[in-house]
Amino acid sequence: MIFMYIIMGILAISIFLGAYRLLKGPSASDRAVALDALTNITTALLVLIAYLSERFIYLDVALVYAILAFVGVIAIARYLEGGL
Amino acid sequence: MIWAIYFAIASLLAIGIYGVITKKNLMKIFISISIMETGVNLMLIAIGYIPGGTAPIENGDFTTYVDPLPQALVLTAIVIGVSVLALALVMVINYYEKNKTLEYRRLMKW
Amino acid sequence: MVIHPVLLIAIPLLFAFLMPLLKRAKAVTIIILLFNTLLAILMFHNVYNNGPLYEIIAFSPPIGIYLYVDNIAALLAVMINLLAFINFLSVEKVEIKFAMLYLLAVASSTGIVITGDIFNMFVFFEIAAVSSYALVAWKRDKEALEGAIKYMVLGSIASVLMLVGIAFLYSEFRSLNIYDIMNRMDEGSVLILLSFAFLLTGIGVEAEIFPLNGWVPDAYQGAAGSIASLLSFGPSKAGIYAIARLLMIFSWQQSYDLALSVGIMTLLIGELAAFRQENVKRMLAYSSIGQMGLILISLSMLDSTDYAIIAFFFLLVSHAASKGALFLLSERKGFGSNASKYAGIVSVMSLIGMPPMAGFWGKWYIIMGAMQMEAWWIIAAIVFSSVVEAAYFARYLSTTMQEEEHASIIAAYPPAIMATLTLLLGILPFIYKIATIGGVING
Amino acid sequence: MVEMVFAVLIIAFIFTLFIKNNRVASIISLVVSLFPLAAFLDWGREFGINLISIGFENTMNINMAGITLHFSISPLAWFFGIMLFSLIPPILLYSYSFFSKNDGFYPFMILLMVSVMGILLSSDFLSFFLFWELMALGIFIMICRNGDRKAMVRYLSYSVLSGVLILAGIALLYHMNGTLLFAEIMLKADFETMVAITMLIIGFAIKAALMPLHTWVPPVYSTSDEPFVAFLSGGLSKIGYYGMLLLLFAMPGARVMEAYINSSIATYLLAIIGSLTAFFATFLAIFEDDLRKLLAYSSIAQLGYIAVGIGTGSSIAMAGALFQAFNHAFFKATLFLAAGSVAYRTGKWKISELGGVAYKMPLTFMAALFAIFALAAIPITSGFAAKWLLYEAAIERRYVFIAPIMLIAGVGAFLYSFRILYGVFLGENRYPDIKEAPKPMVAGMFLLVMPLIIFLIFPGYMLDMMDSFLSSAGLATISHSPYVIHTTLGNYNTIAVIVGMMFAMIPAFLIYVLRKQHLVDFEDNFIGGEIPSLYEHISMHAAHNFYKPLKDVVMPYLEGGATSIYSSLYKVVEKIADGARKIYDGVVQDYAIYVMLFLLIIAGWLLW
Amino acid sequence: MIEDILHYIGMAFVFVGSLFFLLGTIGLIRMPDLYNRMQASTKTTTLGVLSFLVGVGLMELQWMIKLLIIALFVVLTAPVGASALARASYNAGIKLWEKSVVDKYKEREEK
Amino acid sequence: MSSETKSIPYLAVVLLLIWLGFVYQPGISMQSFIQELFVGIIVAVAVTILTHRHFEGLGVAYFHPRRVAYFIAFFFVFLWEMVKANLNMARIVLSPELPIKPGIVKVSTSLKQPAAKLFLGNAITLTPGTLTIDYDDGGAYIHWVEVKDEDMGRAGEIIKGRFERLLRGVFS
Amino acid sequence: MRRMAGIVLAALLFACIMYAFTFVKTYDYNSSDYYYTDPIEGGKVNETVTGHYIENTKNETGAINAVTAIVVEYRGFDTLGEVTVLFTASTGVSMLLYSLHQRRKRREANLILKEGSKIVLPFILLTGAYIFIHGHLTPGGGFPGGSVIASGFLLMMVAYPKYFLKESRVSITESVAGMIFVLIGMLGLVFASYFLENFLSLGDVGRLFSAGIIPIIYIAIGFKVGAELSGIMNNLKGVEE
Numbered sequence A: 001m002i003f004m005y006i007i008m009g010i011l012a013i014s015i016f017l018g019a020y021r022l023l024k025g026p027s028a029s030d031r032a033v034a035l036d037a038l039t040n041i042t043t044a045l046l047v048l049i050a051y052l053s054e055r056f057i058y059l060d061v062a063l064v065y066a067i068l069a070f071v072g073v074i075a076i077a078r079y080l081e082g083g084l
Numbered sequence B: 001m002i003w004a005i006y007f008a009i010a011s012l013l014a015i016g017i018y019g020v021i022t023k024k025n026l027m028k029i030f031i032s033i034s035i036m037e038t039g040v041n042l043m044l045i046a047i048g049y050i051p052g053g054t055a056p057i058e059n060g061d062f063t064t065y066v067d068p069l070p071q072a073l074v075l076t077a078i079v080i081g082v083s084v085l086a087l088a089l090v091m092v093i094n095y096y097e098k099n100k101t102l103e104y105r106r107l108m109k110w
Numbered sequence C: 001m002v003i004h005p006v007l008l009i010a011i012p013l014l015f016a017f018l019m020p021l022l023k024r025a026k027a028v029t030i031i032i033l034l035f036n037t038l039l040a041i042l043m044f045h046n047v048y049n050n051g052p053l054y055e056i057i058a059f060s061p062p063i064g065i066y067l068y069v070d071n072i073a074a075l076l077a078v079m080i081n082l083l084a085f086i087n088f089l090s091v092e093k094v095e096i097k098f099a100m101l102y103l104l105a106v107a108s109s110t111g112i113v114i115t116g117d118i119f120n121m122f123v124f125f126e127i128a129a130v131s132s133y134a135l136v137a138w139k140r141d142k143e144a145l146e147g148a149i150k151y152m153v154l155g156s157i158a159s160v161l162m163l164v165g166i167a168f169l170y171s172e173f174r175s176l177n178i179y180d181i182m183n184r185m186d187e188g189s190v191l192i193l194l195s196f197a198f199l200l201t202g203i204g205v206e207a208e209i210f211p212l213n214g215w216v217p218d219a220y221q222g223a224a225g226s227i228a229s230l231l232s233f234g235p236s237k238a239g240i241y242a243i244a245r246l247l248m249i250f251s252w253q254q255s256y257d258l259a260l261s262v263g264i265m266t267l268l269i270g271e272l273a274a275f276r277q278e279n280v281k282r283m284l285a286y287s288s289i290g291q292m293g294l295i296l297i298s299l300s301m302l303d304s305t306d307y308a309i310i311a312f313f314f315l316l317v318s319h320a321a322s323k324g325a326l327f328l329l330s331e332r333k334g335f336g337s338n339a340s341k342y343a344g345i346v347s348v349m350s351l352i353g354m355p356p357m358a359g360f361w362g363k364w365y366i367i368m369g370a371m372q373m374e375a376w377w378i379i380a381a382i383v384f385s386s387v388v389e390a391a392y393f394a395r396y397l398s399t400t401m402q403e404e405e406h407a408s409i410i411a412a413y414p415p416a417i418m419a420t421l422t423l424l425l426g427i428l429p430f431i432y433k434i435a436t437i438g439g440v441i442n443g
Numbered sequence D: 001m002v003e004m005v006f007a008v009l010i011i012a013f014i015f016t017l018f019i020k021n022n023r024v025a026s027i028i029s030l031v032v033s034l035f036p037l038a039a040f041l042d043w044g045r046e047f048g049i050n051l052i053s054i055g056f057e058n059t060m061n062i063n064m065a066g067i068t069l070h071f072s073i074s075p076l077a078w079f080f081g082i083m084l085f086s087l088i089p090p091i092l093l094y095s096y097s098f099f100s101k102n103d104g105f106y107p108f109m110i111l112l113m114v115s116v117m118g119i120l121l122s123s124d125f126l127s128f129f130l131f132w133e134l135m136a137l138g139i140f141i142m143i144c145r146n147g148d149r150k151a152m153v154r155y156l157s158y159s160v161l162s163g164v165l166i167l168a169g170i171a172l173l174y175h176m177n178g179t180l181l182f183a184e185i186m187l188k189a190d191f192e193t194m195v196a197i198t199m200l201i202i203g204f205a206i207k208a209a210l211m212p213l214h215t216w217v218p219p220v221y222s223t224s225d226e227p228f229v230a231f232l233s234g235g236l237s238k239i240g241y242y243g244m245l246l247l248l249f250a251m252p253g254a255r256v257m258e259a260y261i262n263s264s265i266a267t268y269l270l271a272i273i274g275s276l277t278a279f280f281a282t283f284l285a286i287f288e289d290d291l292r293k294l295l296a297y298s299s300i301a302q303l304g305y306i307a308v309g310i311g312t313g314s315s316i317a318m319a320g321a322l323f324q325a326f327n328h329a330f331f332k333a334t335l336f337l338a339a340g341s342v343a344y345r346t347g348k349w350k351i352s353e354l355g356g357v358a359y360k361m362p363l364t365f366m367a368a369l370f371a372i373f374a375l376a377a378i379p380i381t382s383g384f385a386a387k388w389l390l391y392e393a394a395i396e397r398r399y400v401f402i403a404p405i406m407l408i409a410g411v412g413a414f415l416y417s418f419r420i421l422y423g424v425f426l427g428e429n430r431y432p433d434i435k436e437a438p439k440p441m442v443a444g445m446f447l448l449v450m451p452l453i454i455f456l457i458f459p460g461y462m463l464d465m466m467d468s469f470l471s472s473a474g475l476a477t478i479s480h481s482p483y484v485i486h487t488t489l490g491n492y493n494t495i496a497v498i499v500g501m502m503f504a505m506i507p508a509f510l511i512y513v514l515r516k517q518h519l520v521d522f523e524d525n526f527i528g529g530e531i532p533s534l535y536e537h538i539s540m541h542a543a544h545n546f547y548k549p550l551k552d553v554v555m556p557y558l559e560g561g562a563t564s565i566y567s568s569l570y571k572v573v574e575k576i577a578d579g580a581r582k583i584y585d586g587v588v589q590d591y592a593i594y595v596m597l598f599l600l601i602i603a604g605w606l607l608w
Numbered sequence E: 001m002i003e004d005i006l007h008y009i010g011m012a013f014v015f016v017g018s019l020f021f022l023l024g025t026i027g028l029i030r031m032p033d034l035y036n037r038m039q040a041s042t043k044t045t046t047l048g049v050l051s052f053l054v055g056v057g058l059m060e061l062q063w064m065i066k067l068l069i070i071a072l073f074v075v076l077t078a079p080v081g082a083s084a085l086a087r088a089s090y091n092a093g094i095k096l097w098e099k100s101v102v103d104k105y106k107e108r109e110e111k
Numbered sequence F: 001m002s003s004e005t006k007s008i009p010y011l012a013v014v015l016l017l018i019w020l021g022f023v024y025q026p027g028i029s030m031q032s033f034i035q036e037l038f039v040g041i042i043v044a045v046a047v048t049i050l051t052h053r054h055f056e057g058l059g060v061a062y063f064h065p066r067r068v069a070y071f072i073a074f075f076f077v078f079l080w081e082m083v084k085a086n087l088n089m090a091r092i093v094l095s096p097e098l099p100i101k102p103g104i105v106k107v108s109t110s111l112k113q114p115a116a117k118l119f120l121g122n123a124i125t126l127t128p129g130t131l132t133i134d135y136d137d138g139g140a141y142i143h144w145v146e147v148k149d150e151d152m153g154r155a156g157e158i159i160k161g162r163f164e165r166l167l168r169g170v171f172s
Numbered sequence G: 001m002r003r004m005a006g007i008v009l010a011a012l013l014f015a016c017i018m019y020a021f022t023f024v025k026t027y028d029y030n031s032s033d034y035y036y037t038d039p040i041e042g043g044k045v046n047e048t049v050t051g052h053y054i055e056n057t058k059n060e061t062g063a064i065n066a067v068t069a070i071v072v073e074y075r076g077f078d079t080l081g082e083v084t085v086l087f088t089a090s091t092g093v094s095m096l097l098y099s100l101h102q103r104r105k106r107r108e109a110n111l112i113l114k115e116g117s118k119i120v121l122p123f124i125l126l127t128g129a130y131i132f133i134h135g136h137l138t139p140g141g142g143f144p145g146g147s148v149i150a151s152g153f154l155l156m157m158v159a160y161p162k163y164f165l166k167e168s169r170v171s172i173t174e175s176v177a178g179m180i181f182v183l184i185g186m187l188g189l190v191f192a193s194y195f196l197e198n199f200l201s202l203g204d205v206g207r208l209f210s211a212g213i214i215p216i217i218y219i220a221i222g223f224k225v226g227a228e229l230s231g232i233m234n235n236l237k238g239v240e241e
C-alpha cells in the first residue's frame, strides 16, 4: 500500500508541475503541450484508480479518456495553426 | 476530503458567476456558465457520495455503492450542458459575423 | 377510454425526430398539433369526470417517473396545444427545422405541465429553453441574435440554479418525485429553504418574474411574431405553472408572501415599463411581464381563498390567447383587415380586463379573492396597473388602427381565432364549470 | 320576451356587422331600435303609465353554470330606459343620410343598445357590471373608428379606472353581504360600505363626466361622429347617474342611506362638486372656439346640475335632477346633430369660421334654436322647469354656496348659447352656396325636439314618470297636475310662464328678421375698451374673441384646473415609468446581477 | 509464485512509469523553449504511460489485453499529437530558442 | 483487385481482434463470448465499410509473414531506441547546466507510402531528442535537441537509424 | 462597479453554498429517515429509492450497472428528454449556420496527422461502438459511446479541411435512432402497460444479450448522439461547397 502512496505522490507532483506550465504558459502552445502531458498522466491515473478499486470495467474510462484527449489535443493544435 | 470537494464546488459556482457578471467577451461568458455547470454536476456527485461506496455496478464483492441516481442525473446534466454550449457557440459565431466583435454590446435601446 | 398523456409528448418527439425524412413539415406539424389538441381535450374530459390521471413511465414512482394530470394541468395542456395549433397556421413558409423546433417547444411545455417529477421537469425546461433559444434567433438578424443570446445567458444560469435547488432537495429527501416530496415536507430545514430559493429563482427566469426577466423584452423583440406568440403561451405559461407546483410543495406562509410581493413588483414594473415603450413587440413583452405578475399574485392567494385557482386559470388562459394574438399582429404595422381589428380590440380588452372577455374573469376573481383576504394593496395595485395598461394599449390601438397594412389570409385569421377563443372563454357557460373547482360563486 | 329583445338586438348586431350598405344597415337598426323602446313603453303599466300594451315579460334570468344573471325592471330603470331608447331612433334616422357607408357605426350602436338595456334591467351587480363594461367597450370601439390617439387613450384609461373601481366596490359589497343581488344587499353606514360606495361613485362619476374626472370628454366629443356623440352625451352619460341613483336610492338599506344623506357631508360634497362642475365647465364652454368642444363643456356643465340634484337628495331635487337629465338628453342630442348638419354642409367646426348658416339651413336652425333655448333655460322651454326645481331644492335646503353658483352658471349658459346662436347660425353670411341638410337628418332633429315641447307644456307628465321611483326610494312625491307643479316655495304654472315669456321671443324673432343690420363693422365688435390689433382686423368675425375681457379675467384661474393637474400627475407617472424601464438596461451582465441578487435576497429572507 | 514475481516486476514498471511522468513534467518546466519542452514532456510521458499500463497489466494479468490495447492507442497517437502540436506552434509563430543552431524549416518556408 | 483493395478484409480482421480484446474480461463465459463474437463481427464489418476508403492509398498492404516479421523487428528496435533515448533525455533534463544544442534539421527519406512515412515519423518523434515537425516532398523536418550534424544525409543516418530499413521491409 | 458586484455576489454565493453543505447529511440508504411515500397509493413504504435501485436493479432490469438501469429504464423518460435536448441543439446549430458560408482558407495538416487520423479512425469508431453496446454491463453507454464516435469524425474534420459528413446521412441516422427510441417506448405501452417498460425478456444477467430493451435503446442513443455531435461539428465547420 505504501508503494501506491508513493506512486500517487509522484503522480501528484507531476500533475502539479504540469499544471504550473498549463497556467503559466506563456504561449497558448505551451499550455497545449502541458495539457498533452497532463492527459497522459491522467490516463495513467485512471488506470491506477481502476486497479485500486479492483474494477476491471473502469479501464474503459481510461480508454475513452485517452481517445477524447487525443482528439482534443489535435483540435487545439489545428486551431493554433489556423486549420479549423 | 469531502470538504475539499465542497470547497471546489462552491468555488466553481462562485468563479462562474463572477465571470458571467464581469466578462464582456461573450465566449468567456459562456465558458463561465460552463464552469458553473461543472460545479453543479460535481455537487450532484458529492451529494450522491456515500463514504466507502464504489460505482454501482454489480460485481459480487462489494456491499456499499454510491447513490446511482445522482450519477444518472449528472449524465443528463452534462449532455444538456454540452448541447447548450454548442448552441451558444453557434450564436456567438453568428453574433461575430453580424457585429464583427465578440465583445458584448448593447444594441437594442430599451 | 384509456388516455395516455405520455403520447402528448411522445408523438411530437417522434415526429420531430422524423421530420427530416418526412419533408412535408407544415402538414405533418399541423396534423400532430391537431391530434395533440384532441388528445388533450379527451384527457381533460377524462380528468374532469374521473379525477386526476396518473401515467406511470417504465416504473411506478418514485422509483420511476410518472405523469400527473389534474384539472388545471389538463386544461393547460389543452391550451398550449390548441394555441400552438392556431399559431402555427399563421406561419406562411415552414422550414423543416422550424417545424421541428416548434414541435419540441410545444411538447416540452406540455411536459413541464404534466410531469410529476422535479428532475424530469428540469429536463423539459431545458428542451423548452434550448428550442426557444434557437427559435428566437430564427430571423438571424442582429436583434434576434441579441435577444437569443441574452435569453441563453440567463436561461443557462437559471438551469444551473434549478439544478442546485434539485440537488439540495434530493439531499434532503432522496427522492425526486414532487408528490412524494410534498407528502414528506414538514418544517423547512435550511437545505429545503435554500432549495426553494434556488428553484424559485431558476424557474422564475422562465416564468418571466421580476427581476429575473431581463431577457424578456429583448427576446420578444428579436423573435418573429409567431415565435413571440409561442413563447408567451408555451414555455412561459408552463413556467408559471411550475411555480404553482413549487408553491404547492413549499406551501409555507413565507412562500406565499414572497410570491405576493414578487407578483406585485412584477405587475407594477412590467406595466410601467410598457407604458413608455414605443416598439410594439417590446411593449407587448413588458405587458406580458405585468400579466405574469398578476398571475403570480393569484398564485400567492392559493392558500387563502378558493377564488385564487379560478383567477389563475382565467388569467393564464386569457393572457395566453390574447397575447398570442397580439404578437401575431405585431408582425405588421397596422391591422388592415377587419378580422385583425377585431382580434386586436378583443385581445386588448381581455388583457385590460373588460368583460365579457376571459381576462375580465381573471381580474374579477382576483379582486374577489383579495376582498376575502382583505388585501387592499392588491386591489390598489390592480387598479393602478389597469389604468396604465389601458393608457398604453389605447395608444397602441390608435396607431395600429390607422395603419393599413394588409396581410395574407393565412396571417390574418389565426389572431382572430385566438381572439375568438378569448371571447368564448369569457362567455361560454361551461368554462365557469371548469374553472369553479368548489361551490357556487354567485348568490 | 326580454330574451327576444336581446336576441333581436344581438342578431341585428351580427347582421349589420357584415352589411356594407349604409341605408340597409340604417333601416335595420332603426327598426330594431324600436323593439326595446316598445318594451319600455309597454312596461310603463307597471308604474301606472299605460302607453301601449304588448305584454312584454319584464324579468329574465340567465343561468351560466355556477353563475346566474338576474334581470328585471325597476322604476328608476324604466325612467332611464324611456329616456335613452327614445333618443335612439331619431339619431339612427339622422344617420341614414349622415354616413355614406356602414363601417361599424350601426352594429356598435346596436351593441350599445344591448348594453344599455342590460345595465338598466340587471338586478344583480354581476350582470350590471358585465353590461356596464360592454357599454364601455362599445363606446371605445366607436371612438376607435376615428382613431384619435388622445381621445382613445383618455377614454380607455378613464373607462378602465372606472371599471376597476366599480369592480372593487362591487367586490367589497359582495364580500360584506355575500350576495350580488340588489335586493339582498344591505347598505350599512359603516366604514367599509362607505369605501365601497365611494369607489362606486367615483366609477360612476367618470362616466357622468363630473369634474375633475371629465378630461376625457372634450377630446372624445370633438373627434367622434356626431350621431354617436349625440347618443353619448345625450344618453350614455346619464348611465353614470343611473348608477349613482341605483346605489344611493334604489337599494335596500336606502333608509340608512337617506339618514346618511341628510346628515353627512359626503353627499353634500356631491352637490358641491356638481355645482362647481357646472360653474367651471360653463366658463370653459364660453371661451371655446371649437363648436364640438363647446358643446362638450356644455354637456359637462349641464350634467353637473344632475349631480347637484342627487347630492341634495330631497324629492324636489331628485325630480329636478331627473327632469334635467331628460331635457339634457334631448337638447344636447339635437345640438350635436345640428352641429353635425352644419359641418356636413360646411366642413367647418370653428365658430370663428362659421356664420350665417341659418339663412340657408333654416330648418336646422329652428331645431337648434329650440334646443339652445332649452339649454339656456329660457323660461319658455322645459329646461326652465327642470332648473327651477333644482334652484328651489337648493334654496329649500339652504345651500348658500350652491344656489348662487348655479345661478352664475345659468347666466354663463346663456352666454355660450348666444355664441352658438350668433357665431354659427346668424351673423355674416359666409356660406351662401350651401343647402339645407338632407331630409332624414332634419327629421331626426325635429323628432328630438318633440319631447322638449311636450314636457314644456305638460311638465306634470314628466313628474308622473318619476313618481314610482320617488316613492320606491322612500321620497315624497311632488303634487302636480299636467300644467302645474306644486312645491313648498310656490307653484310653477306652465301656461302662465309661456304667456309671460312670449314677449321674450320677440327679440329673437327680430334678430332673425332684421339679420342684415347685424353685419357689423369690426370696430363695433369690442366690449370693455379692448383695442383690436391690426391683424385681427383682417379676419374679424362677429363672434371672434367674443368674451375676451371676461376670458382674461377668468382663464388664469381655470388654467390651473384638472387638466394641468392630470398632466403633472402624468409626468410623474412617466418619470416612474422611465425608471422602471431603465431597470431593463439591455446589459446581460446586469440581468445576471439581478438574478443573483434575487436569489441571495430571498435565500437570506427565507433563512432569517 | 510466477504471479508474485510478475507482480513485483509490474510494480517496477509502474514506478518507472511514474518516474517518467516526473521527468517529463520537470522537462516541461526546465526546458527553455516550446520545442524543447515538447521534446522533454510529450514523449517521456508517453513512455511513462506505456510503462505504467504494462506494469498494471503485470500486476493484474487478466487486464493485460485491454491495457495493451490502450497502450497501442497511446503509442500510435502520442507522436501524431506531438507532431501536430509542434507544427502548429511553428505556424502560429512560436520562435525557436535563440540559442538554436539551425532552422531548416524556416529556410523551407522562405523558399 | 488491387493489393490495396485486398487489404480491406485485413482491416476487418484487425478490428475484430481489437474488439475481442475489448470484450475479454476476467471470467467471461463461453456463451457470452459467442454473443460478443457475433456482435463483434457485425461491428467490425460495419466500421470497415465506413472507413475502408481512407485506407486506400495509404500503402498498407495485406499481411505477409515477411512483413509481419519486419514489423515485429521494427517494433522491438523502436522500443529499444525509445528506452535508450529516454534515458538520454533524463540525463539532459536532470543535469543542472542543461546541455542542449537544439535546431530543426531536414532529413530525406526513400520511403514512398504515406503509412510508411507516418511510422517513420512517429518512431522518430517517440525517440526523445527528435521530433518530426513536418514532411514535404524532399523529406522530414525534425526538431533535434542536440544537433550533431546539420547535413541532411548524415543527420538522417543518426536520426533514422535502423527504422527506415525495417519500414521499407514492412511496406514493400 | 460591475467588478465589485461580481466579487460580492460571487462571495455571497460561495458562502451560501458552503453554508448549505454544512447541513448535508451523510446518506444511508437503509435508514428509515429516507423511506419514501407512494405518490399514487399513498402511505410510507419501507425502503428508500436508492435502496430499491441497489437491491433490485438486476432482477428488475437485467442490467448490472445501476446507473445504466436508471438512465435507460427507471428514468428512461429523462433520457429521452436529454436526447431531445441534444437533438434540439443540433437542429438549432444547423439552422443557425445555414446562413453562414465560411469559405476561408484553412491550412492543410501535415502528413503525419493526415495519415495518422486515417489509421486511428476505425479504432475510434470501434471503441465507440463497444462503449455503447456494453452500456448495461460497463460504465459506458450511449452518451460516451456516441461522443467517442463523434470524436472520430471530429478528428477527420480537423485533419482534413475538405472533409465533410454528408448532411443527409447524419440527419437520417439521427431521425431513425430517435424514432427507434420513441417507438420502443410506445411498444412498452402496447406490449406491457407503461411507456418505456421493458417488454423483452431480461435474459441472463451479465451477458451481452440481456437486460431487454436497455442495450437496444443505448445503441439507438449511441447512434443518435454520435450523429448529432458529428452533425454539430460538421455544421460548425461550415457548409460543404
Ligand code: NA
Binding pocket: A036, A039, A040, A069, A070, E077, E078, E081
Ligand atoms: Na496523448
Ligand code: NA
Binding pocket: G065, G067, G068, G135, G136, G138, G139, G140, G141, G142
Ligand atoms: Na452506462
